[in-house]
Amino acid sequence: MKLPCSECSIVSFRRRRIRLWFLISLGLAGTQMYSPQATGQVLITGSVKDSVTQLPLTSAHVILDGSNLGTITNREGDFEITLPSLPATLIFRHIGYHPARVELTPNDTRVIHMSLEPAAIELPELLITGDHLATGIMQEVIRRKAARRVHLESHNARVYTRITLQNRDRIVLINEAVFDRYFAKGSGIRDVIRSMRTTSDFHEQLGLTLAPQDFSSDHVQINGLSFFGPTHPDALEHYTFTFAGRRVWDGQQLYDIYIAPKSNQEATLIGRISVLDGVYALVEADLKPAPHVVFSPDTRDWSVMYRQNFAQVDSFWLPTDLQLQGWVHVEPNGERVSPAVVEQAVRFMDYQANEPVPSAPFTVEEQLQVDSTSVLRDGLFLMGLDMVALTARELEALEDLRWEKPLALREAFPPTTSALASAVELYDFQIWDRPQFSFPVVGGFIPWLAYNRVDGTRVGAGRVFSVRNNRKIAARIGQSIGFGRTRLGVALNRQETQSLQTSVVYEQNTRPQNGMLIHTEALNSLSSRLFAQDYFDWYWSKSLRASARYETKGIRMMLSGEYSFVDSMQTQIRRPWPLNKEFPENQSIRPGQRQSLELRVATGSMWHPYHIDPQKRVEARIEFGHPHGSRADLRATLLADYNFSTFMRRRPTPPRLSLRILGGVTTPSASRDRWHVAEGSVGLIGELGTLRSIRNRRLIGRQMIGAHWEHDFRSLLFEALRIRPLVEHNVSMRLGGAHVYINGRWIHELTLSIARAPVRINFTRRVDQPGIFVGFGIAGRN
Numbered sequence: 001m002k003l004p005c006s007e008c009s010i011v012s013f014r015r016r017r018i019r020l021w022f023l024i025s026l027g028l029a030g031t032q033m034y035s036p037q038a039t040g041q042v043l044i045t046g047s048v049k050d051s052v053t054q055l056p057l058t059s060a061h062v063i064l065d066g067s068n069l070g071t072i073t074n075r076e077g078d079f080e081i082t083l084p085s086l087p088a089t090l091i092f093r094h095i096g097y098h099p100a101r102v103e104l105t106p107n108d109t110r111v112i113h114m115s116l117e118p119a120a121i122e123l124p125e126l127l128i129t130g131d132h133l134a135t136g137i138m139q140e141v142i143r144r145k146a147a148r149r150v151h152l153e154s155h156n157a158r159v160y161t162r163i164t165l166q167n168r169d170r171i172v173l174i175n176e177a178v179f180d181r182y183f184a185k186g187s188g189i190r191d192v193i194r195s196m197r198t199t200s201d202f203h204e205q206l207g208l209t210l211a212p213q214d215f216s217s218d219h220v221q222i223n224g225l226s227f228f229g230p231t232h233p234d235a236l237e238h239y240t241f242t243f244a245g246r247r248v249w250d251g252q253q254l255y256d257i258y259i260a261p262k263s264n265q266e267a268t269l270i271g272r273i274s275v276l277d278g279v280y281a282l283v284e285a286d287l288k289p290a291p292h293v294v295f296s297p298d299t300r301d302w303s304v305m306y307r308q309n310f311a312q313v314d315s316f317w318l319p320t321d322l323q324l325q326g327w328v329h330v331e332p333n334g335e336r337v338s339p340a341v342v343e344q345a346v347r348f349m350d351y352q353a354n355e356p357v358p359s360a361p362f363t364v365e366e367q368l369q370v371d372s373t374s375v376l377r378d379g380l381f382l383m384g385l386d387m388v389a390l391t392a393r394e395l396e397a398l399e400d401l402r403w404e405k406p407l408a409l410r411e412a413f414p415p416t417t418s419a420l421a422s423a424v425e426l427y428d429f430q431i432w433d434r435p436q437f438s439f440p441v442v443g444g445f446i447p448w449l450a451y452n453r454v455d456g457t458r459v460g461a462g463r464v465f466s467v468r469n470n471r472k473i474a475a476r477i478g479q480s481i482g483f484g485r486t487r488l489g490v491a492l493n494r495q496e497t498q499s500l501q502t503s504v505v506y507e508q509n510t511r512p513q514n515g516m517l518i519h520t521e522a523l524n525s526l527s528s529r530l531f532a533q534d535y536f537d538w539y540w541s542k543s544l545r546a547s548a549r550y551e552t553k554g555i556r557m558m559l560s561g562e563y564s565f566v567d568s569m570q571t572q573i574r575r576p577w578p579l580n581k582e583f584p585e586n587q588s589i590r591p592g593q594r595q596s597l598e599l600r601v602a603t604g605s606m607w608h609p610y611h612i613d614p615q616k617r618v619e620a621r622i623e624f625g626h627p628h629g630s631r632a633d634l635r636a637t638l639l640a641d642y643n644f645s646t647f648m649r650r651r652p653t654p655p656r657l658s659l660r661i662l663g664g665v666t667t668p669s670a671s672r673d674r675w676h677v678a679e680g681s682v683g684l685i686g687e688l689g690t691l692r693s694i695r696n697r698r699l700i701g702r703q704m705i706g707a708h709w710e711h712d713f714r715s716l717l718f719e720a721l722r723i724r725p726l727v728e729h730n731v732s733m734r735l736g737g738a739h740v741y742i743n744g745r746w747i748h749e750l751t752l753s754i755a756r757a758p759v760r761i762n763f764t765r766r767v768d769q770p771g772i773f774v775g776f777g778i779a780g781r782n
Helices: 022-033 131-149 202-206 372-377 392-401 419-427 521-530 716-720 724-728
Strands: 010-012 042-050 061-064 070-072 078-083 088-093 100-104 111-116 154-166 171-184 188-198 219-222 225-228 239-249 252-261 269-276 281-289 299-313 316-319 321-330 340-353 368-371 446-452 456-467 471-480 486-495 500-512 538-552 555-568 592-604 617-627 633-645 656-666 676-678 699-701 703-712 732-742 745-756 759-766 772-778
Touching (some): 061 078, 088 111, 131 239, 131 269, 131 281, 131 316, 171 202, 171 392, 202 321, 252 281, 299 340, 446 471, 456 486, 656 676, 676 703, 676 732, 699 732, 716 732
Parallel strands (some): 042 111
Antiparallel strands (some): 010 368, 088 100, 154 171, 154 340, 171 188, 219 225, 239 252, 471 486, 486 500, 592 617, 617 633, 656 703, 676 699, 732 745
């Protein structure tokens, strides 16, 4: 029985995540207490195969004759259905096969293995095929769908859905839910979960949702993108349709049609659809996102195939099931995890068209909601609701998972042991800040190579060692050719809890004065060695630092204290051939002891100085310093990134505006090497957040504020000019600016860029100076 929404406690699914992994045990126990035989009901199980190939048929329909009671087969062709009584007749249907009937009496077996015969159709000797036939069919499909939907004011259905995720070794998540789907014209769809059993709830972090797609709708939502549906009113403008053949379904003729995008500038699908002759309705879809579609930067890969069947409800054609299978690689907020194999089975039941639907779900903006009262009671599962049968592997995994605590995303999908992953592990607990790019692992060791004007060439290596009780030790050692002091770093890290991490680090090394904000030591090494002067000033440091990191509800905090001894370093290196000249003198600092205490608070994505992919983050840093023999000082820093789509948002890569705010202030007592910097370019390399017209140096001041922006117009200009090669190769045009206040004056720049990943060319004009500054940068894939 469906509960009226006015009597339910409905909350947003995103605002209130209900972890009910313990209900699996309760549900299994309840299922044992619930016996179909005890109530006169009969459980029928079995399988459906192709009679020729003997392969299992997925999504075959098993229906009780004369009723709307039925189920579908899982990916192994297995099914289970509970009948109210015997005798009864079951009908087996699958598109492209002759239907079959089985009559059951009280004395018959309760296990049925059915083989369906393929339905062959003889094509006439002369058949006009190709785009014209397919286009004509689709025109009629779109016309009739519009005519039918005019009369569809509302509908509701009960939906069963199950998501299964597995890593390289085993199944790590099984999530089942039953919900009511309500549709109201003008208000859209709302899904209210009535019953749920889950082992973990991290599937949402991977862009997966319990709410199934409807590929007969005008727009289809997949992983945050809105795709044009194959029966969209303007589908003929976005897709090329090609006739593929004919089949038989329940004595009627089907047209198979290939569908492919006309342009790579829109979120479109690719695959095959089937149309029923006579009524010209969509009855089957096998689709996936087109290869050119680019999802959010967190999504590394999305290789998922969707299969959906449709059936007549009154005079309307609505989805009856959905099967999706494939693999996804999503790293939410930059969290490194391995790819996931995903499978989802969905079944729609008990449709009612043009019947009143409750208004309460439509008062909440989110589509997926939770009826918490019904979920906690879990009545639908315990009452023996027919579901899509679990496979043998899923049953075995469910037995294991119900005794484990719910897994977190990183526990379920640990990063693969690759060169990059191993390198990141060394930086994960901050011998220094985690880099955006890093050296690969060679023979289990991470190389350390750098060049600057005080060290010359510096070489070394590091390695991470795991010890017991969630502890890790990292060590690295190096030596420079010019400045003959040994570089050493040793760190001890402990994972106290899932949210708390502590570390102690001892390091003796050269450090850049005023720190690193945008440009890295690796880029400076390359630039210094080949053709430019050293971008940084350097000093010698021996330091001992203790820190604690804590993360909760998307907010990251780090508190660290450091005791150090610092000293100046003099320039001793001549520039190598072909320059063969001395570097400019390195800036001196006041030697002595220092103590500092720093607090960092951040939310959003990790800090990536080179703005390759869109970022959304805010970070505040406050550092209290006390040099020996001097007055204490305070240093505050703000880093913020934001981006949003500006227009044409249905394109897979819509035009986007990116913003970066950098600012800071220090007290008058702070020494010059602790002031804030406005970054320039290193050689010809300038990124968002830098002043590209200032070459090979940085501006330093006690107060600094910088607003940097860039609008990526994608290939719109080249599309308007009909320069097809640039459009096909995803060449984009970007317009940006930098507005920086430092040392009592403003500096304004405008930049026009031409980009194709991974390179961009920048043309910069500084407002108060003549000339155009030409440079280069890194262009991201999104």
